[in-house]
Amino acid sequence: MPGYPDDSSAAGLASPAHGSCGAAGDPSQAFDADGHLFYAFICFNRSKPINGAVYSARYLSDGSAYDRTVLIKKGSPSAQFSGSGLFQDKINVAADQTSGPFSGNVYVAWSQYTGKAPNNSILLSRSTDHGLTFSPAIRVTPVEKGTGSFTDLAVGPDGAVYLTYLTYQSS
Numbered sequence: 001m002p003g004y005p006d007d008s009s010a011a012g013l014a015s016p017a018h019g020s021c022g023a024a025g026d027p028s029q030a031f032d033a034d035g036h037l038f039y040a041f042i043c044f045n046r047s048k049p050i051n052g053a054v055y056s057a058r059y060l061s062d063g064s065a066y067d068r069t070v071l072i073k074k075g076s077p078s079a080q081f082s083g084s085g086l087f088q089d090k091i092n093v094a095a096d097q098t099s100g101p102f103s104g105n106v107y108v109a110w111s112q113y114t115g116k117a118p119n120n121s122i123l124l125s126r127s128t129d130h131g132l133t134f135s136p137a138i139r140v141t142p143v144e145k146g147t148g149s150f151t152d153l154a155v156g157p158d159g160a161v162y163l164t165y166l167t168y169q170s171s
Contacts, residue, residue, distance in 0.1 A: 002057075003069055015069040017043045017055050032095035032104050037063030038131050040093035040108050044075070051075050052087040054110055058131040072108055072125050072134045087113040088123075094153035094161070102159040106131045109140070109151040109163055120147040122165045141167070 003015025012018055021043035028040045037059040044052040052075040058067045076086045090111040096102045106127040113120045123137040140163060141148045150166045 002066055011066055015057075016071045017053075017069055020053065021045055021051065022047075026089065026091045028091050028093045030093045030095040030106070031063070031097070032106065032130065033097040033099070034104065034130065035062040036060060036067075036095070036130055038093050038095055038106050040072075040091045042088055042091055042110070044087070052089060054088045054091060054108065054125075056093065056106070056108055056127075056131055056134065068132075070131065070134060073110070073112075073123065073137050089113060090149050090151060092151040092153045094155050096155045096159055096161075098155070098157060098159045100159040102155075104128075104130045105155075105159075106134075107153055107155070107161055107163075108134065109153050109165075111147075111149045111151065111165075112137075113147075120149070122148040122151055122163070124163060141165070 002011035003017035022045045024041050024043045026042050030038050039057040042052050054073040057069040060067050075088050088110050093108045096105040109124045112123050121139045122141040124140050125134045125137045127134045148165045148167045152164045154162045
């Protein structure tokens with residue numbers, strides 16, 4: 001994945017992830033019907049401030065040729081589950097492989113942890129241009145005490161998007 005720390009390649013230096021973090025994780029991959037591979041991940045710092053952000057990289061030619069990396073959602077200075085700030089985590093990606101009207105759409109879902117607040121969110125963003133850009137994230141979980149995490153996405157044969165996640169209540 002171009003853009004990781006110490007990556008001095010032209011693609012790595014051009015990646016929006018380059019220099020913005022010291023670590024990455026939670027990789028998730030999906031192919032669309034045109035052979036584009038989408039690789040979604042989080043990028044963060046292990047020391048404070050954490051600054052967890054969501055990215056998606058796109059590969060062409062059945063996943064063999066890197067094309068670009070796009071920032072989907074930026075985090076803010078966070079002490080990771082204490083204090084304030086937004087930490088993006090637990091990424092999942094799916095692509096519409098149908099021949100329907102949403103073919104080629106790419107969907108990315110993740111958990112957004114808000115400092116030490118008990119009301120964390122599941123967010124969803126969509127690309128309608130094969131991963132070149134992504135919509136602003138929308139919150140899909142209700143506002144209530146509790147937290148959501150561990151998203152899973154799928155696209156049905158009719159183009160319907162299915163999103164599941166784990167939720168647990170806090171007292």
